[in-house]
Amino acid sequence: MASIIDIKLPKAIANALRIPPNTAKRQQQRVLKKLLKKARFTEFGQKYHFDEALMDKNIGKKFQQLVPVHDYNKIYEEWWKKTLDGVPDVTWPGKIKYYALSSGTSEAASKYIPITKELLRSNTINYVRQLFSVFGYEEANKKAFTKGFLMLGGATDLQKGEAGWYAGDLSGILAKKRPFWFQTFYKPGGRIAAMKDWNQKLNEIVEHARDWDIGYIVGVPAWCQMCMEMIIEHYKVKNIHEIWPNFGVFVHGGVSFGPYKKGFEKLLGKPIVYVENYLSSEGFIGYKMREHAKGMQLVLNNNIFFEFVPFDDKNFDADGVIVKNPEALMIHEVEEGKEYALLMSTNAGTWRYLIGDTIKFVDLERHEVAITGRTKHFLSLVGEHLSVDNMNMAIQLASEHFNISIPEFTVVGHPYENFFAHTWYVATNDTVHADDLRQYIDKKLRELNDDYATERDSALKEVFLEVLTEDKFLKFMELKGKLGSQHKFPRVMKGKMLEEWNRYLQTGSI
Incomplete structure (x- = not known):
């Protein structure tokens, strides 16, 4: 069972045996070393000199120097596309037998994310760990x-x-x-x-x-x-x-x-017990390990090497696109309360891969995080820096205040009378006055976000809100071919999907 549950030696015995403490930094270094060893003879490992990183005392920093950051388009065009033709040993040893089709919430075309037998094994271990953790919940x-x-x-x-x-x-x-x-x-x-x-x-x-x-x-x-x-x-x-x-x-x-x-x-x-997990197509990232935890604990010892890019103007442009050489921190370098974009290197052949989520550490000692949004799903037309985290909280407070169910919503930013405005589309089958809901959400966002409050008194001139039925949202997803368990409604509408949404609201088709 040692492969499923971590066995911790008493401190005195560990000291007597001179075993170094199993810190987060040490766990992540071991994971990176294991991944690089396994993939060093792949095309990717040869091009980016994994052997050189393995020989360096500071393996993490050397890895960051040698390997560039990849988003999906970059790693797919340069590497993963070959694996679809059956080419082996591209970014991970052997042939890829499975691909997770993922379109996220905004991309039109399906993404093909490699799924290896090693990744499936890692996921299974984390599922079992999660199940065992819930046994300890008193409630x-x-x-x-x-x-x-x-x-x-x-x-x-x-x-x-x-x-x-x-x-x-x-x-x-x-x-x-x-x-x-x-x-x-x-x-x-x-x-x-x-x-x-x-x-x-x-x-x-x-x-x-x-x-x-x-x-x-x-x-x-x-x-x-x-x-x-x-x-x-x-x-x-x-x-x-x-x-x-x-x-x-x-x-x-x-x-x-x-x-x-x-x-x-x-x-x-x-009452029931709610357990949040953090599972993406690229890997099982973490889960709520304690009954009353503030967030989900990152799994640091199971074949995912994490890096954290501060989500700020220095590392991302106005559209949420990452710069060429961003500042990337390791687990021992992060700070509590700051927002980071997540990079992952895994046993499915993803390397310094931007998965698109933004997170913040809510308990640094336990490495517990909360998802705050997506790198491309935020609104900052005039510096209001409105995150999906802010939006979710405002909707949750509104649903409790008005005693209504709001299963879906989306927000659009647009020009308005030489300035700018936000328009909210909210799904509920319960009775609520749209203007009351609009005023309440606006008020709560002012309390939650100082930048939003400042801009609401200057360039962000107005907030609009339209109440729609739940079926209206579902029908749009059905027309997009995104009806089902893996598909999520985008919290911020931009680009092509916004054009389709507007057309759908006007004509009923996309």
Whole structure:
């Protein structure tokens, strides 16, 4: 079990054996050394002299000097594109058998993110670690762990490429490659999990809901909420616990849970435990390890080497594009409360890779972080520096204040009367006056963000807000071909998607 749970020696014994302390810096150095050793004979490792970094006493700094920062477009065009033709040993040893199709929230074309057997193994270890951590939660219903695990994910029926690889949603790949010992607990089962039609999959889950005893649900909040609403409506019950009395744990990730919490809790008959995880197509980054933790703890000892780029004007331009040689800090160099963009190097052949998320450390000693947004999803038309974190908090406070469910929203910045304005589009099926909601959100953002408050009295002249039904948002995602568990509605609309959104609001099509 030592590979799954870290065994810590008592300090006195460690000192007697002269074992160096297992610090975050040391864990990350070991991870980097292991990754570089494994990949040194790949094309990438040869070009960027991994052997040279391995021989240097300061391996981290040398690695940063030798290897440039990559975003998806750069690493795909220069490296990953070859692997789709079956070329082995490009950025990681061997051929790539699986690709996670990821479009994020703004890109039109699908991204092909390599998924290696080593990465799948690392993810499995972290899933088990996360499960064990929840056993320690005092408020957790222990019965939940012996019941069914409902995983609302992408289709396990993957598309096959000419070179013999398979591609699909990461959740579909993970479900297809689930460990044999998990089969007994896994729901909705192989047949339903393979379905590509999201509506058909949801309807099948609803039909079988009474046959299952679900204790543990894993998925993106919006789609899990929709599924439970459908079940409650179908069986004419008051709450989900009348169908699944042992439901006790909800594991979520991908988006901030704050805006969903009010609507989610309306569906429950008794309290449950919420566990946030940080799982991206590129790797399992962290999870909430303690019951009352402020954030998610980064996994520093399982094949991901992290770097942190201060999210400021020095390292990113006005559109959120990273500069050529940004300042990149390692785990022992970061500060609490500051916002960073995340770079990752992993056992799937991503190297100094910008995943697009911004985070801040909320507990530096425990290396716990909160996701604050995306490098390209923020509003700063006139210096208001409005982050997705600010938006999520304002929506959460508004939903609690007005006692309404707001499962989705998006914000647009635009010129207005020689100055600028923000327009909010908010999804709710509950009754609320749009102007009351607008004034409340504006007021809370002024309290949350000093820059916003300053600009609201100068160049940011107005805030508009339009209340739409939840179906309006879902229909747009359906027209975009993004209906399903892996797709998230963008919190900030820009570029081509904004054009499509405006056209959709006017004509009903994109």
